[in-house]
Amino acid sequence: MERTTRYSKKRAAILSAIQGTDCHPSAEWVYQTLKPSHPDLSLGTVYRNLIFFQERGDIRSVGVVRGHERFDGITTPHSHFICSRCGAVMDLSQIELADHLDRDVSEQYGLMVDYHELSFHGVCQTCIQNQQHEEDILS
C-alpha cells in the first residue's frame, strides 16, 4: 500500500522557488513570491509542501529566525550566518567541518547523527554600515 506521489505544478513551483534563491526563505516568502504567477496558491499548500520536501530530504530547515522558520534548498554541507539585527540568513560556503565529525559524535556518545548545523550569529555587513550611518547622524 505505497502512497504514490503526484507532481502538481504548484508543488514543483514551490520547490523551484526555494532552490532558486539563496535567501533561505520562509513559508510567507514562498507564498508571496509565487502569488503573482499562481494567484490561487494558498498558504496551507506552501506549508504542506514544506513538510513534504523536508521529509524527502529535498530541503532542510535552517531554524526559526524571529518567529519564522527558514528553509534551505541546498543540502550539501555548509554553514550559515544569521544576522541578529535584520534576520538575514546567508551561506558561508567556505566554512564546514570535517566529514568524520558526525561519525565521531555518533561513536563517542552512542547516538545516531543524521546531520549537523553550524550557524554563526552576529551583525551582517549591511547592518554594520547602517549602524555607522546612524552614529554619524547622531554625532
Next chain:
Amino acid sequence: MERTTRYSKKRAAILSAIQGTDCHPSAEWVYQTLKPSHPDLSLGTVYRNLIFFQERGDIRSVGVVRGHERFDGITTPHSHFICSRCGAVMDLSQIELADHLDRDVSEQYGLMVDYHELSFHGVCQTCIQNQQHEEDILS
C-alpha cells in the same frame, strides 16, 4: 536615565531553575517546575524574564524544537545534540570548535560574529533502544 534592575524572588527563581538543569528548558517547563513553590507565578513573567536574561547574556536560546524555544543556562562553548524523535536537547561538552573560528569568519566575510551554535541532529540513545523494542515486538 539608566534603568535600574530589581531582583525579585521570582526572577531569581527563574534563572536558578534554568541554570540548575541540563535539560535545556522551555518556557513551559520553567513555569511548571516553579509552580509548586511559586503558585502565583504567571507564564507572562517567565517569558518576560527569558527575554531579560537573554539580553543580559545570562542564558542563550538553543533554538526552537518542535515549536518550543529551548534555553541554555550554560554560555561557555559547547555543542548540542537534538533528538528528532523525542525532542531532547543534550550537551556535547567535549565537542567544540577552535577558538579562532568566530574571528576567522568575521574577517573572511566582513561581518561581526558574536557567537556560533553547533548542533547535531539525529536519534538519541533512548529512542534508538525504544525503536529496537518495537522491532522486537513486531517481529
Next chain:
DNA sequence: ATGACTGCAAAGACTTTGCATCTTT
C-alpha cells in the same frame, strides 16, 4: 475512476502585551 493535492477558513499552539496592582529600593 481513484487517490492525491489544493483552497479556504477555522482551529491550534506558542508568545507577546496592556493595564492595574504589587514590590523593591
Next chain:
DNA sequence: AAAGATGCAAAGTCTTTGCAGTCAT
C-alpha cells in the same frame, strides 16, 4: 514615594487541519 516587576487575560503570529472540490495518473 517612585519606578520596576508581576498577574491576568486578551491579542498577536505563525502553523496546522478538516472538508469539499480539483487534478494527476
